[in-house]
Amino acid sequence: xxxxxxxxxxxxxxxxxxxxxxxxxxxxxxxxxxxxxxxxxxxxxxxxxxxxxxxxxxxxxxxxxxxxxxxxxxxxxxxxxxxxxxxxxxxxxxxxxxxxxxxxxxxxxxxxxxxxxxxxxxxxxxxxxxxxxxxxxxxxxxxxxxxxxxxxxxxxx
Numbered sequence: 283x284x285x286x287x288x289x290x291x292x293x294x295x296x297x298x299x300x301x302x303x304x305x306x307x308x309x310x311x312x313x314x315x316x317x318x319x320x321x322x323x324x325x326x327x328x329x330x331x332x333x334x335x336x337x338x339x340x341x342x343x344x345x346x347x348x349x350x351x352x353x354x355x356x357x358x359x360x361x362x363x364x365x366x367x368x369x370x371x372x373x374x375x376x377x378x379x380x381x382x383x384x385x386x387x388x389x390x391x392x393x394x395x396x397x398x399x400x401x402x403x404x405x406x407x408x409x410x411x412x413x414x415x416x417x418x419x420x421x422x423x424x425x426x427x428x429x430x431x432x433x434x435x436x437x438x439x
Contacts, residue, residue, distance in 0.1 A: 288370060289355050293394040297355070301348045304341065312338045351393070365439055368412040370404050375436035376412070379420065384435070389413075408432070 289297070312334060319331035358371055368374055368389065375386045387402045389412070395403035402409050411423035412434065420433045 285354065287351050287355050287393070288358050288391050289394065290371065290390070291357055293391060294352070294355050294357060297348065297352055297393070301345065301352060304345050304348070308341055309345070312341055365437065366416055368415050368434065368437055371439065373436075373438040374412055374434060375438075376408075376432045377435055379431040379433055 315334040316331065316338060319328055319334050322328060322330065365372075370389055370391065373386065373388045375384065377384050387400050387408070389404050389409045390401045392403040392405050395401050395406070404410070404413065407425050408423045408430075411421040411432065415421055415434055417434050417437055420431060423430050423432060
């Protein structure tokens with residue numbers, strides 16, 4: 283049994299579009315590669331055929347996992363989330379108390395995380411430390427470079 287995955291509407295649409303791409307473009311392409319390799323003769327010594335079959339297996343596994351994710355996805359209704367606490371989809375402005383660096387992050391589901399746009403996974407050490415906290419709270423997060431003390435400056439949606 284798979285676990286529930288919480289996504290935004292945009293995240294679910296991206297997931298569905300990627301799944302559709304895999305099914306409608308990638309799957310027929312690999313089938314064509316298998317057919318082409320099969321036409322070349324002896325399959326026992328045909329590296330192209332073996333590679334295409336392996337690629338097909340990996341693609342089918344990926345499709346299966348994505349179908350499972352879509353089936354278990356739940357859309358998050360931002361309007362029902364408490365804006366006074368840090369929750370998924372919160373935009374949080376934090377200050378590192380050691381060097382006074384200020385950072386802003388949006389906490390999102392794991393598969394929507396993108397550091398370039400300031401979106402961090404709710405499963406990351408910083409997000410785990412922030413979840414459930416309020417403005418003014420200080421937290422300590424264990425990151426790869428060690429422990430970091432953070433102060434929550436703002437919470438928004």
